[in-house]
Amino acid sequence: MKTVLWATLTANGNYAQSSPEHPPKKEALDDFAAHAKTAGNFIVGRRTFEGMQAAGGGGSFGDVDIVVVSKSIEPIPGITVAGSPKEALDYLQQKGHQTALIAGGADLHNAFLGQGLVDELIFNVAPVLEGKGLHLTIDTDRYQYKDAQLLDCKPLGGGIIQLRYAVGCF
Numbered sequence: 215m216k217t218v219l220w221a222t223l224t225a226n227g228n229y230a231q232s233s234p235e236h237p238p239k240k241e242a243l244d245d246f247a248a249h250a251k252t253a254g255n256f257i258v259g260r261r262t263f264e265g266m267q268a269a270g271g272g273g274s275f276g277d278v279d280i281v282v283v284s285k286s287i288e289p290i291p292g293i294t295v296a297g298s299p300k301e302a303l304d305y306l307q308q309k310g311h312q313t314a315l316i317a318g319g320a321d322l323h324n325a326f327l328g329q330g331l332v333d334e335l336i337f338n339v340a341p342v343l344e345g346k347g348l349h350l351t352i353d354t355d356r357y358q359y360k361d362a363q364l365l366d367c368k369p370l371g372g373g374i375i376q377l378r379y380a381v382g383c384f
């Protein structure tokens with residue numbers, strides 16, 4: 215099963231944060247929904263999932279398999295809870311999915327990256343700047359370096375550029 219990390223970055227390289235005052239751009243949301251539909255699933259950290267619920271989006275993905283990674287969340291009907299990134303992937307693999315879409319947020323993305331569990335990156339670079347904020351990292355306890363191969367680059371509209379990379383073996 216291929217693992218694809220999907221994230222929005224700001225034009226100055228932050229891991230983009232959203233809020234009611236600064237919601238994600240429609241083009242980025244549409245792109246996420248299209249990838250989730252194609253994969254048939256997405257994996258999300260507990261805080262991002264709660265943000266989606268608060269924004270009214272937690273239950274609007276039809277029959278897409280949603281896996282929330284958390285050690286603390288109470289069971290939610292229709293949602294699978296996994297205690298770790300590996301447990302989330304094992305669940306989707308045994309369900310027969312070909313691709314797992316890793317939707318965020320920062321802690322969850324960094325856990326997958328730090329454990330070397332990502333095959334492909336999709337970065338949507340949005341035309342916004344942020345101050346001190348969140349970042350993606352492959353480090354756990356010491357400096358690491360990894361090559362990536364650019365697979366594709368295209369505009370999504372709304373000033374967003376999508377970059378797609380292979381990481382790991384290529």
Ligand SMILES: NC(=O)c1ccc[n+]([C@@H]2O[C@H](COP(=O)([O-])OP(=O)(O)OC[C@H]3O[C@@H](n4cnc5c(N)ncnc54)[C@H](OP(=O)(O)O)[C@@H]3O)[C@@H](O)[C@H]2O)c1
Nearest residue numbers: 221222232259260261262284285286318319320321322325
């Ligand atoms: N740029 C983007 O594409 C994008 C996408 C999504 C979200 N975001 C932004 O990201 C921010 C939210 O991210 P966040 O880092 O605060 O939270 P998060 O990654 O959404 O959720 C963190 C929670 O997920 C669980 N978790 C994460 N890694 C785990 C692991 N290895 N094992 C077990 N559980 C794990 C834990 O839940 P428990 O505490 O319950 O154990 C943890 O507290 C927001 O600002 C949001 O706007 C950006």
